[in-house]
Amino acid sequence: MxxxxxxxxxxxxxxxxxxxxxxxxxxxxxxxxxxxxxxxxxxxxxxxxxxxxxxxxxxxxxxxxxxxxxxxxxxxxxxxxxxxxxxxxxxxxxxxxxxxxxxxxxxxxxxxxxxxxxTPEQQEQWLVPLLNGEIRSAFSMTEPGVASSDATNIESSIVRQGDEYVINGRKWWTSGAGDPRCKISIFMGKTDPTAPRHLQQSMILIPMDTPGATIDRMMTVFGYDDAPHGHAEMTFENVRVAATNMLLGEGRGFEIAQGRLGPGRIHHCMRLIGQAERALELMVQRSGQRVAFGKPLAGHQHIRELIAQSRMEIDQARLLTLQAAHMMDTVGNKAARGQIAAIKVVAPNVALRVIDRAIQVFGGAGVSQDTPLAMMYAQARTLRLADGPDIVHVETVAKEELRRQGVDVRAKRG
Incomplete structure (x- = not known):
């Protein structure tokens, strides 16, 4: 590389x-x-x-x-x-x-x-133990009852009562909640449903042992439960936390979400490039070892085409990832949102294609527990949904390009 x-x-x-x-x-x-x-x-x-x-x-x-x-x-x-x-x-x-x-x-x-x-107090209580690897954490944003790809749909409530906030709602795909070392969750909900659309949401810290915070079940991804990490469906019923657990302030949740998801999205893409690269290596090794119709699989033109296509697509995806990373460093996450959105679409789809080709070359072994390919495929497919589905990011790319070229797509009056 x-x-x-x-x-x-x-x-x-x-x-x-x-x-x-x-x-x-x-x-x-x-x-x-x-x-x-x-x-x-x-x-x-x-x-x-x-x-x-x-x-x-x-x-x-x-x-x-x-x-x-x-x-x-x-x-x-x-x-x-x-x-x-x-x-x-x-x-x-x-x-x-x-x-x-x-x-x-x-x-x-x-x-x-x-x-x-x-705040300094929140950092001392939660950030330092996380940086030291002493505890783990969860993120509670997605809800089963609404299309959470639009974060303004979120219905969970965060209501101020004196020196506390009372939280109610249902969440699922709360990643990390299955681990017994998970001690804190960042929770997104609405503090003011009457505020402007992107100022209704807030984020608050909820210790996992708070009364009323309940793990209902662990979700599976194509049958994998990702233990001991896991993704939970949770109920938050009259959960009370101190008002000092609020992050940044009421109405700042959408702002925090955008700041959080930019780096998170590109990290997923970086890891996906690694998954695709490994799948290609496994494919090449298998094609050199396995014999069919009198010669190694690598001796068949179709297999070589699969290898070549995979190499080209991985290198393209890596370059796009590096471009997005460079822009985040030089002009900031907000200005780089088009590049972040683009790689968030490209990387999972490239990884899926490469992993699928590797599975095909491995035959039955490719879908079994004898190779990591099946789990890799499940994870890559999930990342076409996690941190926003493809279509949301495609829309972002299109809007950024239209804006760059000065095209106004807003409805005309009269």
Whole structure:
């Protein structure tokens, strides 16, 4: 992989991270699944806990944390989005690996929210333990009763009563809630339904052990429950938290969501490039080893076309990801929203196509538990929905292009 003009520091981290993956992650993939299946599936995995100190000792910790979030350099190296991109790609090659480096969703997005919008007290109580990997977190935004792709549809209520807020609502796909180490959730709901459309929502911190916050069930993704991480459907019934748990202020929820989801979306894309790259490697290896009709699969033109198409598409997606990361660093997340939206559509679809080709080359083994391809496919397909469905991002790209060329699509009166 070409690192272009990425800093020598990042190239050094890339080499060290790749060596760590080679030594500790790939050889332990079967062991990870054995440990998950061998006991309480919703307890922590000892393999991951054993590897975290090694990663931290090697300086491979909180690599996602952007400059300015940690002025003293206590918790991470303070990499830009462009510097982080190739590292996130490497970690993304194995779905459970990012946690070892404290770079896993939804914790990364939640930590960025707390770092950017949290009060000093909120940061001390929740951000520091998250940065240290002592606890985990969840994000409660999507609701089963409304089209949550439009965040202004959210119906959950956050009502001020004296020195407290009372929260009511139902959420699902609350990622991270299944882990017993999950201690805090960032919750989005409406504080003022009569306010202007994008000023009705707020975000508030809800400790997971607060009375009235209940996990109803764990959701599955194409049959995978992603234990011990998991995605929960939850009920919040008359949940009371201190007024000081409000983030940034009432009516700022949509603003926080936009700030949170930009980096989160591109992180997903970086990891997806890693997934696609690994699927291509597996496809190439299989095509050289498997014989059909008297010669290796790689000797058949159709297989070579699959390999070539995959290589071209991955490289295109990576370039678009790096462009979006560069723009986020240079002009800011808001100005880069068109590029972020574009890669959020491109990366999952490219990954899906590459993984599907690899599955086809592997045959029956490709859809079994003997390869990581089936789970990779399920995760990539989910990311055409998570953090906004494709069509929402396509609309953003179109609107940005129309605006750039001065075309007004608003309805004309008279």
């Amino acid at each position: 070409t690192l272009f003009d990425v800093s020598p520091r990042t190239q050094n981290l890339h080499a060290r991270l790749t060596a760590f993956m080679d030594e500790y992650i790939y050889p332990n993939e079967a062991e990870f699944h054995r440990q998950v299946e061998g006991g309480n599936r919703w307890e922590h995995v000892q393999l991951i806990e054993d590897l975290k100190p090694r990663a931290r000792e090697q300086g491979l910790w909180n690599l996602f944390l952007p400059p300015g979030s940690d002025p003293q350099g206590q918790f991470g190296p303070g990499l830009s989005n462009l510097e982080y991109a190739p590292l996130c790609e490497v970690m993304g090659r194995v779905w459970w690996a990012p946690e070892i480096f404290n770079c896993n969703a939804p914790d990364t997005g939640n930590m960025e929210v707390l770092a950017r919008y949290g």
